[in-house]
Amino acid sequence: MTLKVTRPGxxxxxxxxxxxxxxxxxxxxxxxxxxxxxxxxxxxxxxxENAPGLEMTLRGATFEVVKDTVVxxxxxxxxxxxxxxxxPSGIPVHVAKGSRIQFGAADVGARTYLAVPGGFKVETVxxxxxxxxxxxxxxxxxxxLQEGDMLHAGTTGAATRYRIKDFDDxxxxxxxxxxxxxxxxxxxxxxxxxxxxxxxxxDCDRMGFRLDGPExxxxxxxxxxxxxxxxxxxxxxxxxxxxxxxxDRQTAxxxxxxxxxxxxxxxxxxxxxxxxxxxxxxxxVEEASALYRDEMARIRSGGYLExxxxxxxxxxxxxxxxxxxxxx
Amino acid sequence: xxxxxxAENALTIYLGDEIDEKVNRQLxxxxxxxxxxxxxxxxxxxxSYTSLIIYFDIFKTDVDALxxxxxxxxxxxxxxxxxxxxxxxxxxxxxxxxxxDIDSFEADGLSAEEVIELHANKEYLVYMxxxxxxxxxxxxxxxxxxxxxxxxxxxxxxxxSVGIGGKQTGMYPxxxxxxxxxxxxxxxxxxxxxREESILYQAGDRIIYRPIDASEFKxxxxxxxxxxxxxxxxxxxx
Numbered sequence: 001m002t003l004k005v006t007r008p009g010x011x012x013x014x015x016x017x018x019x020x021x022x023x024x025x026x027x028x029x030x031x032x033x034x035x036x037x038x039x040x041x042x043x044x045x046x047x048x049e050n051a052p053g054l055e056m057t058l059r060g061a062t063f064e065v066v067k068d069t070v071v072x073x074x075x076x077x078x079x080x081x082x083x084x085x086x087x088p089s090g091i092p093v094h095v096a097k098g099s100r101i102q103f104g105a106a107d108v109g110a111r112t113y114l115a116v117p118g119g120f121k122v123e124t125v126x127x128x129x130x131x132x133x134x135x136x137x138x139x140x141x142x143x144x145l146q147e148g149d150m151l152h153a154g155t156t157g158a159a160t161r162y163r164i165k166d167f168d169d170x171x172x173x174x175x176x177x178x179x180x181x182x183x184x185x186x187x188x189x190x191x192x193x194x195x196x197x198x199x200x201x202x203d204c205d206r207m208g209f210r211l212d213g214p215e216x217x218x219x220x221x222x223x224x225x226x227x228x229x230x231x232x233x234x235x236x237x238x239x240x241x242x243x244x245x246x247x248d249r250q251t252a253x254x255x256x257x258x259x260x261x262x263x264x265x266x267x268x269x270x271x272x273x274x275x276x277x278x279x280x281x282x283x284x285v286e287e288a289s290a291l292y293r294d295e296m297a298r299i300r301s302g303g304y305l306e307x308x309x310x311x312x313x314x315x316x317x318x319x320x321x322x323x324x325x326x327x328x
Numbered sequence: 329x330x331x332x333x334x335a336e337n338a339l340t341i342y343l344g345d346e347i348d349e350k351v352n353r354q355l356x357x358x359x360x361x362x363x364x365x366x367x368x369x370x371x372x373x374x375x376s377y378t379s380l381i382i383y384f385d386i387f388k389t390d391v392d393a394l395x396x397x398x399x400x401x402x403x404x405x406x407x408x409x410x411x412x413x414x415x416x417x418x419x420x421x422x423x424x425x426x427x428x429d430i431d432s433f434e435a436d437g438l439s440a441e442e443v444i445e446l447h448a449n450k451e452y453l454v455y456m457x458x459x460x461x462x463x464x465x466x467x468x469x470x471x472x473x474x475x476x477x478x479x480x481x482x483x484x485x486x487x488x489s490v491g492i493g494g495k496q497t498g499m500y501p502x503x504x505x506x507x508x509x510x511x512x513x514x515x516x517x518x519x520x521x522x523r524e525e526s527i528l529y530q531a532g533d534r535i536i537y538r539p540i541d542a543s544e545f546k547x548x549x550x551x552x553x554x555x556x557x558x559x560x561x562x563x564x565x566x
Contacts, residue, residue, distance in 0.1 A: 020383075024374040025527040026457040125521050135461050135502050137521065179334050225347065226458060226465065228374045228381050230335045252376060252458025252465075260335050289336040289386055296387070 001066040002116060002153040005145050009061035009103065011205075014120050014139035015113075016052045019128035023228065023251045030130035030138065031247050033206060033270040034111050037075035039299050041115035044072035044092045046160050049300070051119025052129035054145070056112045058273065060103020061145065065095045070117055070159045076109025076271060091308055092159030108170070109271040117157020132248055134207070163308035169268045172197070172276075175283045175291070179234060179257035180227065184218040192216065193258060197277040198242065204274055206248040211278075215240030218256040226252040232261030232269075234280075246270065264291035329403050331395050337371075337386050341398060343406075344378045347467065350407065352455055355380050356532035357409035361401055367394065375531035376456045377465070410565055415451060415534040417560040418499070418514050420490050421545040422448070426513035429478075429491070433509075438472065444539055446470045447511060451534040452497065462501035462519045462527040466535060469497045481507035488513045490537065501527075512539075515549040516559065528559060 005012075015038065018031025032038035032055055039049045054061070060078040073080050073089040080087045081102045087093055089112065095101060103112065122129050122139055131139025140149055176194075185193065198213035222238045229235075233245040235255040244261060245253065261269055262283060272278060283291075298304065330342040341358065344351035352375075359373045359380055369388030374381045384394065422444045423430045430440045438446070452466040459465075469492065477493045483505050485491075490499045491508035500506065501518035519526055529535060540548070551557035 021372045022461075022527075023372060023383075024457060024530060026459065026461040026463055126526060135519075137461075177334060177336075180332075180340070225345075225377045226456065227376045227379060228456075228458070230338060230381075232335070250459055251374070252456060257334070263336050285333045285336065289391070292336045293386060 001150050002069050003063040003101070003151045004066050005061055005147055005149040005151065006064050006100070007062040008145045008147055008149070009056050010059040011057040012061045012145040013055050013131040013133065013143075013206075014052050014122050014129055014145075015055045015131060016119070016129045017050045018247065019126055019130050019132070019138065022126050026251050027126065027135070028132060028248050028251055029231070030128070030132040030206075032113060032130075033247050034075055034113065034267045036267040036295070036299055036304075037111065038113045038115070040090075040164055040304055041072045041074040041113045042119070043302070043305060044074070044090075044160055044162055044164070045070060045115050045117050045157055047115060047117065047119055047157075051115065051154065052122060052139075053116075053119065054114040054151075056103060056114065058110055059105040060112055062100065062102045063151075065097055065099040065101065066150070067153075068095070068097050069153055070094050070157060071101065072115045072159070073103070073112055074115075074164055075112035076106035078103040078106050078112045090164030092162075094159065106273070108273075110273050111271060116151075116153035118154020121152040121154050134248060161307055162302075162305040164304055165306045167304065169271070171268075172278050173281050174265045174269050174278045175262040175288065176234065176259035176280045177262060177283060177285045177288050179259040181218065181224060181256035182258055184220070184256050185216060185236075185258055186219065189216050189218075190258075193242075194280055194282055197279055199277045200272050200274045202274045206246060208243050208245045208249055209269075209272075211242045211244065213241070216242060216258065218258075222256045224254055224256055226254045229253045230260055231263070232266060233257050234259045234261065244269070262288040262291060264288065264295040329399065329401075331399055333391070337383055339382045339384070339391070339394060339398070340379050341382070342379045343403065347377050347455065349453060349467065351378055352453060352467075352532065353411075354403065354406040356413070357406040357411050358398075358401065359531075360409070360411050361406070362398065365397065367397065376458075411532070412563055412565045413532045413534065414529065415536055415562045415564060416529050417536050417538050418490075418516060419540045419544070419548055420448065420512040420514050420537045421540050421542055422512035424542065426542075426545070427490070427511040429509035430511050433473070433475070436472070436475065443473065443511065446473055447492075447497065448537045448539045451536050454529050454531055454533045454535060456531050457527070457529075460500070460502050460504060464498055464529060464535065466496060466498050469495060473497070475509055477507035478509065479507075481505055482510075485510065486513065488515065488518065490514060512537075513545075515545050515552060516557075517552065528561075
């Protein structure tokens with residue numbers, strides 16, 4: 001036992017990088033939406049990049065530390081507190097048994113990933129630890145975390161000496177590869193798609209984000225024969241409001257697709273909150289491939305890390321007091 | 329054959345533009361050919377009605393070489409390729425609590441017995457899977473059984489339910505809301521993570537529904553519980 005969930009947050013699930021190899025059987029890949037943030041959280045603890053972490057959404061969870069461990073949080077700033085003391089995210093921190101780790105609401109960004117040494121230990125389903133809530137598989141009992149859930153770290157492990165460098169990913173440009181039915185949208189529609197702002201509605205979850213903005217009309221119509229979906233597929237049903245399909249998407253869909261969000265911009269896109277606006281920019285699939293290769297190389301080569309000067313051990317207030325008394 | 333790319337890590341190969349058993353046969357043969365070639369970095373191949381998607385690892389696969397390799401495959405030869413498929417028997421208890429909508433076909437002039445007669449003991453082609461894990465898009469439903477979906481969808485359809493929606497028949501591996509007319513239910517778990525094949529069928533296979541009564545339903549269910557039930561299937565072709 002490592003962590004006990006005392007408050008589950010808005011929607012907290014165990015995710016690795018996804019369940020691949022079973023889309024032909026209808027299994028959505030699931031997995032961390034901001035794959036980069038999970039990979040970086042794992043790097044801070046020296047974990048495998050695919051080690052299962054917790055994905056917290058908009059408002060984070062609160063945990064009681066049951067056994068001494070190390071944690072690392074990367075992604076949206078959810079104002080991590082340990083026993084009421086503020087801790088910056090993006091840096092590993094030792095936490096002692098009996099401490100409380102508390103996350104609040106994110107002002108900017110939507111998803112934070114919490115890693116522990118060796119990843120959270122859950123049974124894998126079809127080769128992955130990722131939770132897919134709609135089919136009730138993977139993660140912790142195939143569902144989002146609830147109060148009282150007990151979580152186990154894979155190993156005892158230790159922190160690395162790294163922290164995440166500051167980087168700005170806050171702009172609203174999201175690059176898009178032309179999609180399957182791109183040509184069902186005339187020049188005027190394409191122009192409108194690439195020159196307007198689209199805002200995230202309240203209907204944004206792990207399956208997909210519904211956007212609001214100028215209506216997109218396809219000709220002759222919006223229906224197509226069911227075809228496999230892909231991460232970032234932007235489908236446009238009748239009514240003209242685009243839906244971006246994400247990790248928990250159905251594996252087949254029957255609406256016209258105007259584009260696919262470039263993999264390299266997925267982390268930025270999934271950190272948007274309802275109400276935030278995005279602008280789509282057209283790129284070729286070759287450009288998108290080069291961007292994705294560069295991004296993965298940057299992540300894997302430690303391009304987001306820097307050596308941390310601070311050696312962070314969180315000592316419980318009582319222990320601090322004891323230490324002070326002992327010094328006297 | 330049309331080869332397109334809509335994502336960094338995937339090629340889409342179109343072999344047709346409408347639902348067609350012949351196109352499905354070609355797609356299944358193409359999947360088989362690509363599998364046999366054992367190309368470096370190929371992850372998974374996903375079939376749909378008219379196309380297949382080849383997922384690859386962009387660090388291991390040269391996409392231009394892959395396009396050429398696939399483009400060089402003789403499309404017409406795919407039709408003659410002998411590819412094996414399975415015919416999987418799914419036992420179904422029609423009517424009663426398991427198939428509450430079977431009597432609604434009386435409005436179309438069909439008794440429950442006639443519905444079973446038309447629906448069971450014939451082969452349905454699995455064109456693709458999707459919507460939810462293990463949900464088959466089946467071809468071959470008798471026209472007399474085509475029926476517009478329920479006006480008010482059910483909030484909860486139990487797993488294993490077999491039904492009809494529009495021109496399609498199929499079954500729900502997981503509990504779900506839905507607007508299909510429910511004809512019956514199978515005691516066989518359509519998804520079982522502990523079974524060697526967690527999903528029993530893939531695109532290109534055939535499904536045949538065998539009518540069973542309520543006592544056989546219970547008997548099969550308890551044999552499944554005890555791990556002593558074998559799924560009945562036949563391998564053909566290849």
